[in-house]
Amino acid sequence: MEEKKTKAKILAVAGKGGVGKTSLCSAIVRQLVDAYPGKRILAIDADPAIGLSTALGIHVEHTIDDIRNEVIETSERGEYRQAIEVLNEARFRIFDTMVECDGFAFLAIGRPEAAGCYCSVNSYLKEVISMLAGDFDYVVIDCEAGIEQISRRVLEEVTHLLLITDQSAKGVNVCREIKQVADELITYEKVGIVVNRVVDPAMNSLIQVEGVPVLAYIPTDPAHAANDIQGKSVFELPEDSNIMTGVREALHAFEII
Amino acid sequence: MNLYNTFIQDTESMLGAPKQKWAYAERDAWNDLGESELVLMRDAAFELGGGSKPAVNFTCVTSDANLVPADEILLYGPDLKDIKADTPFARIVMLGVKEISDDEQEAFNAIQNMEFVKYHVFPEGYMMRVSPESSREQIRVSKKALKKGISFRSVGCDFIKQYKKNPNITGVRVIFVTDPNVDYKHLLETAKKVGDVTKTMNKILEGMPEDLDCASCSFKPVCDEVEGLKELHFGKDGVKKAKKECDSR
Numbered sequence: 480m481e482e483k484k485t486k487a488k489i490l491a492v493a494g495k496g497g498v499g500k501t502s503l504c505s506a507i508v509r510q511l512v513d514a515y516p517g518k519r520i521l522a523i524d525a526d527p528a529i530g531l532s533t534a535l536g537i538h539v540e541h542t543i544d545d546i547r548n549e550v551i552e553t554s555e556r557g558e559y560r561q562a563i564e565v566l567n568e569a570r571f572r573i574f575d576t577m578v579e580c581d582g583f584a585f586l587a588i589g590r591p592e593a594a595g596c597y598c599s600v601n602s603y604l605k606e607v608i609s610m611l612a613g614d615f616d617y618v619v620i621d622c623e624a625g626i627e628q629i630s631r632r633v634l635e636e637v638t639h640l641l642l643i644t645d646q647s648a649k650g651v652n653v654c655r656e657i658k659q660v661a662d663e664l665i666t667y668e669k670v671g672i673v674v675n676r677v678v679d680p681a682m683n684s685l686i687q688v689e690g691v692p693v694l695a696y697i698p699t700d701p702a703h704a705a706n707d708i709q710g711k712s713v714f715e716l717p718e719d720s721n722i723m724t725g726v727r728e729a730l731h732a733f734e735i736i
Numbered sequence: 737m738n739l740y741n742t743f744i745q746d747t748e749s750m751l752g753a754p755k756q757k758w759a760y761a762e763r764d765a766w767n768d769l770g771e772s773e774l775v776l777m778r779d780a781a782f783e784l785g786g787g788s789k790p791a792v793n794f795t796c797v798t799s800d801a802n803l804v805p806a807d808e809i810l811l812y813g814p815d816l817k818d819i820k821a822d823t824p825f826a827r828i829v830m831l832g833v834k835e836i837s838d839d840e841q842e843a844f845n846a847i848q849n850m851e852f853v854k855y856h857v858f859p860e861g862y863m864m865r866v867s868p869e870s871s872r873e874q875i876r877v878s879k880k881a882l883k884k885g886i887s888f889r890s891v892g893c894d895f896i897k898q899y900k901k902n903p904n905i906t907g908v909r910v911i912f913v914t915d916p917n918v919d920y921k922h923l924l925e926t927a928k929k930v931g932d933v934t935k936t937m938n939k940i941l942e943g944m945p946e947d948l949d950c951a952s953c954s955f956k957p958v959c960d961e962v963e964g965l966k967e968l969h970f971g972k973d974g975v976k977k978a979k980k981e982c983d984s985r
Contacts, residue, residue: 519776553869561848563855564868570772571867571874579777614774 489618494643495653496624499675504621505534505713506726512582514736518616520583527590531621536712541576542589547603605633640670694732697725740796758889760807765897766890767860775863775876784825784875790920792826793873794927804832804907809892813915832907857898859891871927888912
């Protein structure tokens, strides 16, 4: 056998909006690429805000939402398709949508143009994750802010749930809420929290979510801010920057690297 | 089932004599993984039909034993070991079948099942992506598979092996085309027509009014071109009646 399908490690990165999920997610992808150059790594931007591609230095032309819309158009034209054909059409297009970079592949959920909720594209995302997970060793998902994708069980196949917060009570509360919903609705093997943008380390002891170990505290990162303002990708961030160091620490604690 | 005979004959005459031709031997079939495999670009030697290159796929079924008398693999153009970069590609399958059933719906389902065999063939290191919408089929061939000696003959044998599991199939001809000088546009047009026949058959079997005026039907061009579709709709006597009505206008 050429490449036996293995159980992928699926790492979902979730938390409140604005706490630095996307930056940490891109740093995770970089750490995995550095640690496992021969492995198959898939990064999924599941946040309609579409920031992960920029952080990873990728230009995205097509998204999962585009595929979903094309499938809807076909069915609206009344064209007859058997389930197996729909599945193969989706698979065909997913590989056109997937961007293959140096060391990892990338998929974006996209931003539905029509006003309204993201339910349908989220359920499509669930199918895509389930279709592709077996083909990769590591899948890193930058989740939409909040609990939506957890509560809709888009991520029911997660192995590692990584919650991100800053030092705000709001951020910590969202992590608490995500943990509660995840316990009820999805299965995961490990959960951990990363406290990002730490301004006052003395306050760290106040940040606690029951049943969730803190994997790393990451101080505010001027190198990342400088990188960001110059439009540089995570791959141009110094190896010893706060974010890279903190993420490495978190992945060690998660026993991923 | 002779709805696709014109397409078989037309394709054969367009392609002419193959560069290579092999008889089927089960023992020569390339290892089949039984499930889809991801070949990433970094692991691929090249992609057949990759990027904007032509990539055509269609399947024709016939119960005329003379059209597909034997299980064989035909190649037009260079074999896998001689391909160095992305190249145009077509895979065409011609299936000889028994007269399946008098029941039209049953016959249609049986044909669809035969056609869908292509979705269950997974040669190792040969990642197929099939788009029923565009009749495209793109293949990523892995560097490892090339080193192991994959060829169109061995992949063709794998296809035939999977088709032969269906007892209604009497003969399989698998045609691979990689010659850049072949008229792929023509092949794509044929693929679309073949798809239209299947769509029309399905529409007829879903139920169309027997007194439907052909002139107002969007499937008329397909029925006009493909012998047998009008019979499927109206029955043999009905066709004569419909033709008479058409002629009298």
